[in-house]
Structures are given as structure tokens and as C-alpha cells.
Amino acid sequence: MPSTASGHPAMEPRSAGALRQRRVPRPWPKDRELRILSLDGGGIRGIFTATLLAELEERFLPSGQRIHQYFDLITGTSTGGIIALGLSLGLPAREMAKLYTERGQDIFPPPPSSKLGALRRQLRNYFSYRYERDGLASVLEEVLGDHKLKDAKVPLCIPSCDGKFGEVYVFKTPHHPDFKKDGDEHMVKVALSTSAAPTYFQPLDDGGYRYLDGGLWANNPIMVGLTDALSSFDVERSMVRILSISCGDSPFMVTESQVTKGGLLSWAKVIDAAIHLQSLNALGQASLLIGADRIQRISPGHSNILLDDYASAMEVLPNAAVNHADLLGPSVARSFFSSRAKR
Numbered sequence: 001m002p003s004t005a006s007g008h009p010a011m012e013p014r015s016a017g018a019l020r021q022r023r024v025p026r027p028w029p030k031d032r033e034l035r036i037l038s039l040d041g042g043g044i045r046g047i048f049t050a051t052l053l054a055e056l057e058e059r060f061l062p063s064g065q066r067i068h069q070y071f072d073l074i075t076g077t078s079t080g081g082i083i084a085l086g087l088s089l090g091l092p093a094r095e096m097a098k099l100y101t102e103r104g105q106d107i108f109p110p111p112p113s114s115k116l117g118a119l120r121r122q123l124r125n126y127f128s129y130r131y132e133r134d135g136l137a138s139v140l141e142e143v144l145g146d147h148k149l150k151d152a153k154v155p156l157c158i159p160s161c162d163g164k165f166g167e168v169y170v171f172k173t174p175h176h177p178d179f180k181k182d183g184d185e186h187m188v189k190v191a192l193s194t195s196a197a198p199t200y201f202q203p204l205d206d207g208g209y210r211y212l213d214g215g216l217w218a219n220n221p222i223m224v225g226l227t228d229a230l231s232s233f234d235v236e237r238s239m240v241r242i243l244s245i246s247c248g249d250s251p252f253m254v255t256e257s258q259v260t261k262g263g264l265l266s267w268a269k270v271i272d273a274a275i276h277l278q279s280l281n282a283l284g285q286a287s288l289l290i291g292a293d294r295i296q297r298i299s300p301g302h303s304n305i306l307l308d309d310y311a312s313a314m315e316v317l318p319n320a321a322v323n324h325a326d327l328l329g330p331s332v333a334r335s336f337f338s339s340r341a342k343r
Helices: 042-060 079-088 093-107 115-125 134-146 189-195 222-232 256-260 270-290 311-338
Strands: 036-037 073-076 156-162 167-172 204-206 207-214 240-245 293-298
Touching: 036 079, 036 222, 042 079, 042 093, 042 240, 042 311, 073 079, 073 167, 073 222, 079 093, 079 134, 079 156, 093 134, 093 270, 093 311, 134 189, 156 189, 156 222, 167 189, 167 222, 189 204, 189 207, 222 240, 222 270, 240 270, 270 293, 293 311
Parallel strands: 036 073, 036 240, 073 156, 240 293
Antiparallel strands: 156 167, 156 207, 204 207
């Protein structure tokens, strides 16, 4: 690594350490499936993901066993990354659900009750970040403690991106000899990095990088997990199986105003379209690689619940998760819970 004039190491883009040849995959038993759990981003809508996983864990796993014990790799973006980190430590999925249902308002404080206060907050949002990071950081410290990424009990891939060099950034546990950079990263930092959603939270400056929400490029991280699995392990594509959970998709419709007027105001929410289309594309690519029959995608459907709308999320999503567990739980159990993963 080059040095600056002061003698301190100069930071390089993460891509500077990328391999220039194909990674040598680790052996994988020919007769064993590789199971991946992929968790989308979605802010407070993570209530659905965490509650669904809690229902599955409590209904279909033997007492005391945890979700992470049945997957060979977990990938999660933003709120999905936070859930993935907690699960990887062996925390009950219900504890992760309570993080959202009981502490959601600590992360996303409700707007002032007075009209004047609400107006001031709305105006502030045009010029500054909507929330201070302290509330989220405090909750994460309580849940994840001082654990580092290498403490995870299951391989992890957690997408973020770097605004210093303009690159994608995936935090990885040291589940392959090539992965040497991230093991000592604190889980709280990783969680804050993957969930630093523009306009909601300030980017996280740390260690020479400027981290932003992984949802900017991989809100549905299914291809992040699949690509890592196929490059890290000598496993046949036909032996990979994926459980992919969405927090709800925002419908993408081009309005008459966007067609006739155009301009920044008309297209202010184009990021929603980008996230929706990225998810569809990633799901389609994964289906082409391993077959749609090897992927179980669970979603509460189209949702107009904003990333920080705690009240609406609490009203709709816990019940939606229970209903999906009723309907789809048996098929999930057959596909993913027949045997524990071997480490």
C-alpha cells in the first residue's frame, strides 16, 4: 500500500486488491446442497422479514435451534444486513423481530405532533438528513455488542458502497482464504455501513472510506450471495438452493406527468424504480443460473409503506408475516430445514 507524505498508509479503492484470475474454490461435497438465505433491504419494513423468520424458527425448528444453523451462507442488504448479522451470532429470530417492533421508534422517531413542528421537520428534510444515526447505533450496540465479523457462525456477505472511490463494497466473513480484509470489522460498523440510506442517514466515514446503503446497487442481494457461493466453493449450480425474502416492493409505474413534463421534480422518486428493477433483474439472473425451481421468493407484495413509517409497518407487516408463515412455512421447511448445515 502506498504512503502519503506524512508516512501514513494511503487508502486505496477496495478493487485495488481484487484477484486478477479465477478464485480457487474450496471443496464442496458433490451430494450436499448449498443453501443460501438472502434478505432484502427496506428500512422499518424489515418487520416482515424478521417476524417471518421468527415464525419459521419457532414452528419448524427443534427447540433451541436457530435459523443460521440451516444455511451455508447468508446475505443481507441494509435492514436485511442487520437481521443477517444478528442471526449469524445465533440470536433468536424473535429477538431480531423485537428490535423492529419494540425499538423501531428509537431508530425512526415519529414526527412532531404539532402541525408547525411537522412542517419544520418536512422542510428540514429538503436540506439535511432526516435522522441522526445515534438512535440506530445505540440499538445496534445493544444487539450486536462488540462482536466482529469473524465471530459470525455462518458465512456472510453484506453489501454496502463506498462514496470515497465510487465503488461497490461487500463485507465478507473469512469463509475463504482470499477474504482477509473484513474479519476484524465490528459488526456494528458493518450494520451502519449497509444501512446508511441517503436522505435518511448521513454516510458513515470510517477508515478512509465513506459508506452508503447497499440498497443503492443490491437491495435484493440474491446475486451477491449466489456469486460468492459459486466462486468460493466447488459446488454445482444444480446443488444451490436459495430462500429470498423481500420486505415489499414499491410498484413502478410511469405517470403522465413524467411523460409530459419530465424534469427533476417529476422523477424525484426514480430511485424506487431503480431498486424495484434491480431486484427483478437479480432474481431473473439467479433463476437463469440455478433454475427458478431452486429459489423460493417470499414477499408481502407491493407496498406503499415508507422506509421509516413505523406506525403503518406495525399495522400491516406482523400479520402479513404470520399469514405467509401459515401459507408457505411447510414448503420452506421441506426445502431448507430437513437437515442442519455442516460447517
